[in-house]
Amino acid sequence: MLRKVGAFVVQRSGARACCAGPFPCVSGESGPPGAWDRKSNTAMVEGRRAFSLTAAGIVESTPKSMQPYLRLMRLDKPIGTWLLYLPCTWSIALAADPGFLPDLCMLTLFGTGAVLMRGAGCTINDMWDRDFDKKVARTANRPIAAGEITHFQALLFLGGQLSLALGILLCLNYYSIALGAASLSLVVTYPLMKRITYWPQFVLGLTFNWGALLGWSAVKGSCDWAVCLPLYFSGLMWTLIYDTIYAHQDKADDVLVGVKSTALRFNEQTKQWLAGFSAAMLAGLTLTGINCGQTLPYYAAVAAIGTHLAHQVYTLDINKPEDCWRKFASNRTVGLVLFIGIVLGTLWKGKNKPDPSEERDRQKSIP
Numbered sequence: 031m032l033r034k035v036g037a038f039v040v041q042r043s044g045a046r047a048c049c050a051g052p053f054p055c056v057s058g059e060s061g062p063p064g065a066w067d068r069k070s071n072t073a074m075v076e077g078r079r080a081f082s083l084t085a086a087g088i089v090e091s092t093p094k095s096m097q098p099y100l101r102l103m104r105l106d107k108p109i110g111t112w113l114l115y116l117p118c119t120w121s122i123a124l125a126a127d128p129g130f131l132p133d134l135c136m137l138t139l140f141g142t143g144a145v146l147m148r149g150a151g152c153t154i155n156d157m158w159d160r161d162f163d164k165k166v167a168r169t170a171n172r173p174i175a176a177g178e179i180t181h182f183q184a185l186l187f188l189g190g191q192l193s194l195a196l197g198i199l200l201c202l203n204y205y206s207i208a209l210g211a212a213s214l215s216l217v218v219t220y221p222l223m224k225r226i227t228y229w230p231q232f233v234l235g236l237t238f239n240w241g242a243l244l245g246w247s248a249v250k251g252s253c254d255w256a257v258c259l260p261l262y263f264s265g266l267m268w269t270l271i272y273d274t275i276y277a278h279q280d281k282a283d284d285v286l287v288g289v290k291s292t293a294l295r296f297n298e299q300t301k302q303w304l305a306g307f308s309a310a311m312l313a314g315l316t317l318t319g320i321n322c323g324q325t326l327p328y329y330a331a332v333a334a335i336g337t338h339l340a341h342q343v344y345t346l347d348i349n350k351p352e353d354c355w356r357k358f359a360s361n362r363t364v365g366l367v368l369f370i371g372i373v374l375g376t377l378w379k380g381k382n383k384p385d386p387s388e389e390r391d392r393q394k395s396i397p
Contacts, residue, residue, distance in 0.1 A: 085105060085106050085107065085108045086106040086107070088105075088106075089101065089105055089106040090106075098173035098178040098179050099173070099179065099187055101172075101173055102149070102152060102153055102156060102172070102173045102174070102179060102184065102187065103145075103148070103149030103152060103153070103191070104148065104149065104152045105145070105149070109359065109362065110148050110152075111144050111145055111148045112362045112365065113238060113269075113272070113361070113362065113365065114144045114147070114148050114238050114241070115140065115141055115144035115241070116362070116365030116366070116368075116369060117238070117239045117240075117241045117242040117245075117261075117262075117265045117365075118137075118140040118141075118143075118144065118241030118242070118244065118245045119132070119137060119140070119245070119365075119369045120242060120245070120261060120265075120365075120368055120369055120372055121241060121242045121243070121244070121245025121246045121249075121258065121261060122136045122137055122140065122245040122246070122248070122249055123369060123372040123373050123376060124245075124246065124257060124261070124318070124322055124324075124372055124376070125245065125246045125248075125249035125250050126249070126373075126376050127376075128323075128376060128379030129376070129377060129379060130376070130377070131373065131376075131377070132373060132376075133249055136245070136248055136249060139198055139201060139202075139248075140241060140244075140245060140248075142198055143195055143198045143199070144241070146191050146192075146194050146195040146198070147191075147195050147217065149191050150188055150191040150192050150195060150217065151217050151220070151237075153184055153187060153188045153191065154188065154217065154218060154221060155220075155221040156172055156173070156174045156175070156184070157174065157181065157184055157185070157188070158221045158222065159175075159221065160174045160175055160181065162287070163175035165287075199211070202244075202247075202248045203247070203248065203251055205247050205251060205252045205253075206244055206247045206248045209243060209244055209247055209253070210240075210244055213237065213240040213244075216233065216236055216237040216240070217237060219233075220233050220234060220237050224289050224290055224291065225288070225289070225290070226290075227290060228290045228291065228292060228294060228295035229292060229295070230290065230291060230292075231269060231270050231273040231274055231277065231291065231292045232266070232270065232292075234269055234273055235265065235266035235267075235268075235269030235270055235273075236266065238265070238269050239262055239265030239266055239268075239269060240262075242258060242261045242262040242264075242265045243258050243262055246258050246261075254321075254322075256321040257318055257321050257322045260314040260315070260317040260318045260321065261314065261315075261318045263310070263314040264310075264311045264312075264314030264315045264318065267307045267308070267310045267311035267314065268307075268311050268361070268364070268365075270292065270307045271304055271307050271308060271311070271339065271342075271343075271361070272357075272358050272361040273292070273358075274291075274292040274293055274296065274300060274303070274304065274307075275304070275342075275346060275348075275354050275357050275358050276354060276355070276358040277291040277292060277293035277294075278293045278300065278348040278349075278351075278354050279351040279354050279355065280293075281293045281294055293348070298348075300346075300348050301343055301344075301346065301348075304342075304343045304346070305343050308336070308339040308340070308343060311335075311339070312332060312335070312336050312339075315332045315335070315368070316329075316332060319332065319375070323379065324372070324375045324376075324379075325375045325376075325378040325379055326375070326378060327371050327374035327375040327377075327378055328371045328372055328374070328375030328376075329371075329375075330371060331367050331368055331370065331371020331372070331374075331375075332368070332371065334367055334371075335364055335367055335368060338360070338363070338364055338367075339364070342357050342360065345357075
């Protein structure tokens, strides 16, 4: 694919998945080069469009008037929603009582909230970047840049998404309402970070892993910082891993347009940095498990994640966009493995075995 940047015409080294948006657009939404073209081609069967159960196929099956708004939310590219939602599930599952499954109502609320907040973040990102997107082939067909949605319509749509998200937030306790509202500054400012720092992935990590704090407080009434902070830190390290890998697909083009990233900051030392982030993530997860009395299944999941990350970093080829995409996409499995490990570890807990977090709460209540 060719794109024009100023006086330059450059060939895409890979299709960048995500807008640089906050909650929203995490890298890696369109797959390796050519994947989007294959997915977006509409199959015609007997004169009618074939229905597909993929996210993109479902969006394409909706009325034409709705499709620009659904694409603005990136509903056709759900990887970002997964990466936003999974830290929420970890926290909710860790907060479950020993021997019990995580609260299904909370998982559903947070899942819906993840869809809405990622959509809002993508909308904000595209509003910030509408002039920039018009100059880039990859982003020129985004609804705002392509003129399918006006700036005013996008603003109204953003208001609707945030209103629905607020309705979900108001279902939680007062502590969680205040905590959730505190994340809005990150949601709004993240899209600008790529213009001013080589560490936009760090800010993305702060934003995308807020659910690691909010999930626990929604279940327990407040954060147990001995559990929530190391979990949040682990999520931050995880984001630095997967989004740095993804950013390598666009590094040549990012230099030309003046966009910064950790991929450009680390360059040929990327593997050393990723190894450090991986070690820090595993240390944070271990500390989280110790502080909330986790059991064998949890630590088995952490060990499996460590093995996966080691293989991911060791075999990564930062100069092959297809390999970067595969490594990036595999991180959804990382998040799911951890969630399953937490659920099984919590079920494994003996009800008579004191939970460190519950013991701390009991001691705080003693006058």
